[in-house]
Amino acid sequence: MAAAGPVHEALAALELVDHHCHGAVTADLSFEEFESLLTEGEAWPGVSPFDSPVGIAVRRHCAPLLDLPRHAPPDAYVARRAELGWREVNRRFLTAAGVGTFCVDTGHTPRPLTSPAELAEASGAAAYEVVRLERIAEEAAARGVEAGEYAAVFRAAAEEAVRRPGVVAVKSVAAYRTGFALDPERPSDAEVSVAAQRWLTAGGRLADPVLVRHLLWTAVGLGLPLQLHTGFGDADLRLHRADPALLTDWLHRVAGTVPVLLLHCWPYHRQAAHLAAVFERVYLDVGLALHHTGPTRARVVLEEALEITPFRKLLYSSDAYGVAEFHHLGALCFRQGLAELLRHRVEADELSLSDALRIASWTGRDNARRLYGPPVSEPARDLRGRPTRKV
Template identity: 80%
Template sequence: MAAAPGPVHEALAGLALVDHHCHGAVTADLAPGEFAALLTEGAAWPGMSPFDTPAGVAVRRHCAPLLDLPRHAPPDDYTARRTELGWREVNRRFLTAAGAAAFFVDTGYTTHPLTSPAELAAAGGASAREVVRLEQVAEAVAARGVAAQEYAEVFRAAAEEAVRGPGVVAVKSVAAYRTGFALDPVRPPAREVTRAAGAWLAVGGRLSDPVLVRHLLWTAVDLGLPLQLHTGFGDADLRLHHADPALLTDWLRLTSGTIPVLLLHCWPYHRQAAYLAAVFEQVYLDVGLALHHTGPARCRAVLEEALEITPFRKLLYSSDAYGVAEFHHLGALCFRRGLADLLQERVDADELSLPDALRVAAWTGADNARRLYGQPAPEPARDPSERPARKV
């Protein structure tokens, strides 16, 4: 049962969020089937609609009003209205409604034409920063051509150049997809990297050699920026049991005192991630796309489980929205409501003081990310009359 609205709800409703991990929104009008396919991490199976999922139901309930449709609008009406408005207006409405002060954008996954970080920011009335995906850097090095014995040096130079780009705040790895985390935690010696590079360069394709993935993770340590790691929930390309962040324990011991490590998404391993954040100084987490995939009906439970033992300065907000701007909005909505409900209930039960609850809300929604990534505080809020109303 949701807590009665109170001051924590009011504070979170007005908080300018920092979405520390997301992707761009599609820059094209989507056919009904194309839009529906982006509602799920799985396939659009014959005879089954992606609208008939927790995320699909949440879109029809909480996103339809922003398109001037009634709540629970039928899927056909929803997609027709999207087409009528056009992708630019759709993106503007949902990105503005997210109420974010900043988006940190992973630019390394582009199976659709997407907004750049600057375009995403402009549509949402926010700022944007870039997160560099290191596998993409490595694969670009291989595609240009490099001798095996030079791979390590050339990859490092390319990564250093990439992170010097304007607005870059972090790097990311999708090792969970490529090899999983059951890797030898030790930095691989140069001869092993050269041998593995020779084998990979001979065949090309995606970077999936365990030695080279280890080398990539240690290169991330050397770069000195926060490292985002996909863990847990993802699409069918993932072997979920290999994406348990607890498998990183030995590597985290070896990298203690170096760079912040951000465990993204985490579900259903958010409790394991919480443990790691509780025992390793450099570890932080979010619950990412689990927010909009569980929807307002269950996102509180996910947040509550993540916060069972997580230090309050260790949990961050992210939407991990990709493709459809509805998820930028829905992730923010779920986060605000779920966190407000659980914190307000603890205040009402006298398990948490109101000042403490308000601090936790501000830390989790924005301040933890600003401190971790070195981002400045937002400018003073504009007059509310200048901002579009947020419909729910």
């Protein structure tokens, strides 16, 4: 990123905390496989994901890290990727991201991905785990459980999962499974047993509204920060049900308990901003939208998110999944978009330079450190426990 003043320089040098992401693939990718990972949708005949804002951004901002010219053609890009091999590709993009700490959702693995430890090794950063609760529930059901015992078994399994070394948060994908237009009350034991019998008999994914409510209330009892996917996602999502404003009544009931992190949010980032402005323990990011809009429009998304959001309530995430390009591109879009936003406000005398630098540090790193606490606030270390330093 070309520096354009003290705010750009500060953000370029800042070791980010990526408070929500996934692993990178551990295999070389064909052209078609790579295309499929560029999009939240599909690669349709005659419509390449390279011909989209994110595809253009990859060719412009990621190609040079593969020793290619900017705007390299798609076939040359994927061929160079294969020539280098997935390990070297992952190393280059993960280190270029300038992230000191990754918080990694390990619950979505339709293809082999780097574990948090492998992500740490490839990047030279620290990496910690975010436990996806739907996966815990489904694994408990797969082991065999009586409907009347489901609540206790799931709770015990969740408690065991969050005690694993390196776990810093839990996550729910309720937005995908039921949406947020749920009864906000905690379900009774009898309701949970009836719903569990219904689910265990039918099988499949956890998508029963009563059991999703039970999962959310169980999450609150675990005491760790709770991440919730909201807004933009893949075709499995019903977007109108993923508006975080639908959580308002539930947020009233859980106020004062655990931090609730609203992930991604776009196009509902203004609704998320409202919730962060009126609920003490609600926070947000606009992670997934940043690399899908590209560096130029990332500023606009961040500006809209920060219209009313308190500056201690916005965090950085990439939500990178599959291709390590997204770990790098998410960080680049965040740094450039936020730097331009803050520079403009300083030049308009709406912010002092010292305030702009504080906001940059808060949103890129310190807000996450404050929420997740140790070990996220500790220096990044290599696999031998030695402090590392980004170059």
